[in-house]
Amino acid sequence: MTQIHFIVNPISGNGKHRLSEAFLEDFFDVNHYTLKVKFSNHRGHAITLTKASIADGANIIVACGGDGTINEVASTLVGKNIPLGIIPVGSGNGLASNLNIPQDINKAINIILKNAQTWIDVGCLNNQYFFSNMGFGFDGNVIKNYEASEHRTLYCYLKASIKSFRNYNKKETISVKINDKDVLINPFLIFISNSNEMGYNVSLTPKASLQDGLLDVVIVPQISKAKMLLFCLSMLFRKPDFFKESSCFQTKSFKIKRIEGDCFETQIDGEFLKIETVSVAISVKSKALVVIA
Numbered sequence: 001m002t003q004i005h006f007i008v009n010p011i012s013g014n015g016k017h018r019l020s021e022a023f024l025e026d027f028f029d030v031n032h033y034t035l036k037v038k039f040s041n042h043r044g045h046a047i048t049l050t051k052a053s054i055a056d057g058a059n060i061i062v063a064c065g066g067d068g069t070i071n072e073v074a075s076t077l078v079g080k081n082i083p084l085g086i087i088p089v090g091s092g093n094g095l096a097s098n099l100n101i102p103q104d105i106n107k108a109i110n111i112i113l114k115n116a117q118t119w120i121d122v123g124c125l126n127n128q129y130f131f132s133n134m135g136f137g138f139d140g141n142v143i144k145n146y147e148a149s150e151h152r153t154l155y156c157y158l159k160a161s162i163k164s165f166r167n168y169n170k171k172e173t174i175s176v177k178i179n180d181k182d183v184l185i186n187p188f189l190i191f192i193s194n195s196n197e198m199g200y201n202v203s204l205t206p207k208a209s210l211q212d213g214l215l216d217v218v219i220v221p222q223i224s225k226a227k228m229l230l231f232c233l234s235m236l237f238r239k240p241d242f243f244k245e246s247s248c249f250q251t252k253s254f255k256i257k258r259i260e261g262d263c264f265e266t267q268i269d270g271e272f273l274k275i276e277t278v279s280v281a282i283s284v285k286s287k288a289l290v291v292i293a
């Protein structure tokens with residue numbers, strides 16, 4: 001008997017998905033599966049629910065939500081031999097898209113039923129994990145505005161981006177240590193990605209792979225508003241190479257140190273995070289999470 005637990009974020013996406021115990025039961029043969037469906041009540045709750053599922057002996061744990069919910073469930077599963085299933089009912093669904101898991105719920109459930117498993121890399125930011133991407137600068141500011149809008153829709157994401165476009169003017173020098181060399185920069189954006197998609201089919205790192213043991217990094221220096229628009233277009237068309245000011249590289253690890261300012265404003269898998277430490281270490285754990293895809 002396979003014990004399959006579903007951790008459902010009821011507010012992910014537009015909050016109108018129909019995932020419930022009654023709905024899921026129809027797909028899983030009672031002779032082969034024992035089902036448990038749990039709903040998260042607040043940010044971070046999926047971590048507690050996943051820990052309880054592991055203690056209960058779950059054989060498969062399915063994150064039902066977007067990249068934020070996947071982050072909470074998957075962070076708890078790193079290094080364990082319990083596969084993560086995904087039903088992408090979030091807004092952006094970047095990781096699911098990279099894994100070719102469709103947003104059609106029935107099709108996503110069929111993938112779980114087939115149970116083909118693969119190991120993927122995991123990004124580390126100090127002692128936290130990310131699976132899709134993280135960013136410093138403009139990117140963190142967009143997510144800060146997005147969360148303040150209290151709706152998780154593409155429309156609100158675009159509104160948050162326009163607000164950041166109008167108002168973002170943070171200019172702080174930081175030091176980036178790459179290959180043992182310290183470089184002082186004043187970035188508009190530092191984007192670090194494990195996956196080839198940010199969500200909504202948009203990408204700054206279309207060539208990134210979840211299985212190459214490397215992170216794809218894009219650093220964009222301070223730029224004019226006109227160039228910001230050009231940069232956004234290169235992202236929408238998944239052609240970051242067209243934007244000549246950015247430097248792109250792959251790495252296993254690097255360090256960032258604050259020279260000015262009192263904190264880093266970042267986003268990690270689409271959730272805003274303020275980091276107060278002076279330096280941050282970013283690295284990748286090769287093939288540290290098993291997923292059903």
Ligand SMILES: Nc1ncnc2c1ncn2[C@@H]1O[C@H](COP(=O)(O)OP(=O)(O)OP(=O)(O)O)[C@@H](O)[C@H]1O
Nearest residue numbers: 012013040041043065066067068069090091092093
């Ligand atoms: N019941 C709840 N009420 C409010 N927030 C919740 C609840 N359950 C989970 N959360 C939080 O909601 C946030 C958003 O979740 P999630 O990322 O899954 O959806 P999304 O933002 O719509 O999708 P995506 O990240 O793919 O754009 C996460 O920080 C999560 O911890």
